[in-house]
Amino acid sequence: MQDFTAAFRAALDLVFRMDADLMEIVGLSLLVSGAAVTLACVIGFPLGAALGAGRFAGRMPLLVLVNAAMGLPPVVVGLTLYLLLSRAGPLGPLDLLYTPTAMILAQTVLVTPIVAAITAQIVADLSEEYRDLFATMGMRRTAQAATLMWDGRFALTTAVLAGAGRALAEVGAVVIVGGNIDHVTRVMTTAIALETSRGALELALGLGLILLTLSLGINAALMGVRAAARRLSDG
Amino acid sequence: MVEPDRLIRLAHTRPTLTQHPPVRIADLYLQRGGQYILRDITANLGLSDVTAIMGPNGAGKTQLLRLIAGLGQPDSGTIKFAWPDAPEKHRIALVFQRPVLLRRSALANLTHALAQYGVTRTRRTARAMELLDFGGLTDRANIPARALSGGEQQRLTLVRALGAAPDLLLLDEPTSNLDPRSTAAIEALIQRATAQGVRVILVTHDIGQARRLAKDILFLQDGQVAEHSPAPQFFDTPTSAQAAAYLRGELYL
Numbered sequence: 013m014q015d016f017t018a019a020f021r022a023a024l025d026l027v028f029r030m031d032a033d034l035m036e037i038v039g040l041s042l043l044v045s046g047a048a049v050t051l052a053c054v055i056g057f058p059l060g061a062a063l064g065a066g067r068f069a070g071r072m073p074l075l076v077l078v079n080a081a082m083g084l085p086p087v088v089v090g091l092t093l094y095l096l097l098s099r100a101g102p103l104g105p106l107d108l109l110y111t112p113t114a115m116i117l118a119q120t121v122l123v124t125p126i127v128a129a130i131t132a133q134i135v136a137d138l139s140e141e142y143r144d145l146f147a148t149m150g151m152r153r154t155a156q157a158a159t160l161m162w163d164g165r166f167a168l169t170t171a172v173l174a175g176a177g178r179a180l181a182e183v184g185a186v187v188i189v190g191g192n193i194d195h196v197t198r199v200m201t202t203a204i205a206l207e208t209s210r211g212a213l214e215l216a217l218g219l220g221l222i223l224l225t226l227s228l229g230i231n232a233a234l235m236g237v238r239a240a241a242r243r244l245s246d247g
Numbered sequence: 248m249v250e251p252d253r254l255i256r257l258a259h260t261r262p263t264l265t266q267h268p269p270v271r272i273a274d275l276y277l278q279r280g281g282q283y284i285l286r287d288i289t290a291n292l293g294l295s296d297v298t299a300i301m302g303p304n305g306a307g308k309t310q311l312l313r314l315i316a317g318l319g320q321p322d323s324g325t326i327k328f329a330w331p332d333a334p335e336k337h338r339i340a341l342v343f344q345r346p347v348l349l350r351r352s353a354l355a356n357l358t359h360a361l362a363q364y365g366v367t368r369t370r371r372t373a374r375a376m377e378l379l380d381f382g383g384l385t386d387r388a389n390i391p392a393r394a395l396s397g398g399e400q401q402r403l404t405l406v407r408a409l410g411a412a413p414d415l416l417l418l419d420e421p422t423s424n425l426d427p428r429s430t431a432a433i434e435a436l437i438q439r440a441t442a443q444g445v446r447v448i449l450v451t452h453d454i455g456q457a458r459r460l461a462k463d464i465l466f467l468q469d470g471q472v473a474e475h476s477p478a479p480q481f482f483d484t485p486t487s488a489q490a491a492a493y494l495r496g497e498l499y500l
């Protein structure tokens with residue numbers, strides 16, 4: 013218990029001193045996860061809109077697949093990407109293994125289904141409500157999709173924030189394709205896992221505190237956005 | 248009161264309309280949930296500027312209006328449209344019984360609709376403000392549409408439909424939530440629209456309103472046409488027992 017209290021103090025000290033190593037790790041985490049979430053939105057929004065409001069063959073199976081993919085185990089994604097990116101793999105020549113780019117790719121694979129599935133749900137509900145209106149206005153599919161996405165904009169931040177939560181918290185994928193290399197691919201979750209196993213509790217705890225704060229912040233933002241949405245759209 | 252010979256006079260002033268009724272419904276059947284909710288409907292509509300569709304709850308008024316608007320297909324029968332000046336190109340606007348509004352301000356709902364109707368970007372806002380003024384909603388422009396009161400929402404959906412510059416305006420109980428003053432305002436709006444040549448088909452339970460506005464009444468009960476008469480005749484000497492009972496405030500079973 014004594015040990016733990018001391019470690020906790022040291023951790024707080026690291027955080028408030030804005031220790032350089034600690035900040036580098038936090039910075040890389042935000043960069044990797046931020047890039048992954050951005051990419052996931054670029055793919056997931058249109059995909060989700062098509063799945064939610066589109067009419068094409070294979071929509072249902074694809075929807076089932078995307079929903080199932082929300083629960084992809086990060087280690088399996090990491091392993092698959094590792095096999096693809098490793099020297100002998102088909103993408104080996106790109107030389108991406110153990111780089112932040114590989115980590116971004118891994119997290120994009122994890123987050124895209126979340127963004128797409130939540131988007132599909134939001135768009136499907138709205139589309140149901142607006143269908144007759146759109147029909148009487150004779151709107152084209154693309155105009156309909158644009159209207160649905162804009163009207164769902166607040167609800168859609170849920171998708172973004174849920175994706176961000178997943179990306180920041182996962183460790184299995186980034187540790188396999190990133191390798192937790194100091195100053196290169198070390199992010200919060202991989203550092204926590206490594207430092208804890210090495211017995212260096214203060215850094216692990218400091219990072220843990222920051223991670224927790226970020227996750228609380230994301231959730232607070234989520235609630236704020238929802239409240240704003242209700243004020244603006246439903247009164 | 249409506250002049251008794253109004254229909255006949257209309258027929259003289261608009262001969263082409265009489266020869267080619269704007270909306271011709273023939274042998275229409277519609278099935279829902281294993282039952283026919285519209286049966287053997289044959290009627291020429293739009294011969295006068297305002298046609299009222301009346302009938303008890305569940306008679307099939309809303310479903311008929313939806314079919315005319317092109318929302319869904321009948322199981323059998325046809326609905327044909329003919330406009331003397333533009334037989335192919337006609338615009339139908341439908342105002343739903345329950346307002347459907349986008350999650351945007353009242354103004355943005357109108358500019359969105361105008362964009363769909365092909366109004367250029369530079370003219371949208373001015374036109375939308377005109378429409379808001381029309382509906383007495385100028386001071387509500389920037390309020391989220393779904394936060395408006397029930398009556399304000401109904402007025403907004405009506406002016407949105409007018410924004411389509413329709414040839415045929417279908418209204419499903421447009422004043423059911425309105426206070427007397429707003430009802431009068433909407434009725435004036437409808438009359439202004441008809442003066443510009445818009446044909447209106449109006450579903451209403453408000454007998455006074457039907458008397459004030461409609462030139463002919465299509466009375467539905469149990470998914471069938473019980474009567475289709477010029478308004479004065481319908482209100483004074485209805486030919487069907489169903490319409491007579493409805494007008495007396497009874498339900499004919």
Ligand SMILES: Nc1ncnc2c1ncn2[C@@H]1O[C@H](COP(=O)(O)OP(=O)(O)OP(=O)(O)O)[C@@H](O)[C@H]1O
Pocket residue numbers: 279280284302303304305306307308309310311344
């Ligand atoms: N999907 C459906 N399945 C079964 N019955 C349906 C379905 N849709 C509509 N109906 C029935 O069709 C009938 C006609 O409905 P409609 O909405 O046209 O009535 P209405 O004349 O507009 O009544 P109101 O005056 O209450 O608005 C109703 O009895 C309704 O329950």
Ligand SMILES: [Mg+2]
Pocket residue numbers: 308309310344419
């Ligand atoms: Mg109805």
